[in-house]
Amino acid sequence: MVTTRVSAWEVAAAVPDPELPMLTLADLGILAGVDQDGDAVTAWITPTYSGCPAVAEMAADVSGRLRAAGFGEVRVRLRLDPPWSTDLITEAGRRKLAEAGIAPPHTGARTAGPGLLRLGPTRHLVHCPNCGGADTEELSRFGSTACKALWRCRSCREPFDRIKEI
Template sequence: MTAWEVAADVPDPELPMLTLADLGVLAGVEEDGGTVTAWLTPTYSGCPAIAEMAADVDARLRAAGYDDVRVRLRLDPPWSTDRITEAGRRKLAEAGIAPPVHGLLHLGPTRRVVSCPQCGSAETEELSRFGSTACKALWRCRDCREPFERIKEI
């Protein structure tokens, strides 16, 4: 396996159904001689999971036989939800989490259609802008009545 393939397969600690590559947090992997440098772009600069992500990438690369590993942060360009891959969006929906709308940064109170990941209905409502993590909001489907989390656009 290449260093990229090893690092790309590391699961996100907060959304374990996604890899760091699915989430778009893995910003690059460079191999220079015997040194591997993995670049991570956290979902936001204060992300509490970034240290765990870095440790997991380091451990996986070392376990794969790479001895000189460096994990670095890349904050420019900043992460956005547009970096979540199509596979990542599919995996979120399959896990019951509504993925963010691609190409939409939402800052105001305008109504947007959010489909329920359980039944597919567009009859949904936001219950709270704050979910289990800073990047999620709590929603509910008016048809099936199931609550679900949704990744906010950034």
């Protein structure tokens, strides 16, 4: 039976994201914490936005993996404050996104102050995750999920998803 907080964290951190399965919840910064009191574990997740349709699946996956690892009482709770930001995506997560052909977001989306975010069109140079070219354009602010936008590389002519900065 697993009995240490580190082990509970490691189990929960290894859960893949349901929409981006090449990344774990820890890679995305969605896993906000794991508290353990004896055999009872509470995992905290911060969804990418409060209406995220994958929340129930993430919670079920975290709970199932912790139970399978031997934890008796498992709770998964939402933590919405502080809100999730693309700045929480780890360097490993950004690398895995690029390797999967998805342009990672730039860091520094948050402004000074609690909960203030810069939202709007990208004003950064976006490199193509396929060829590395910098001659890219946004085709649609709306991509395959709410967190993505559709882009195209003018050099290799390939379309690609890009994670929006939040």
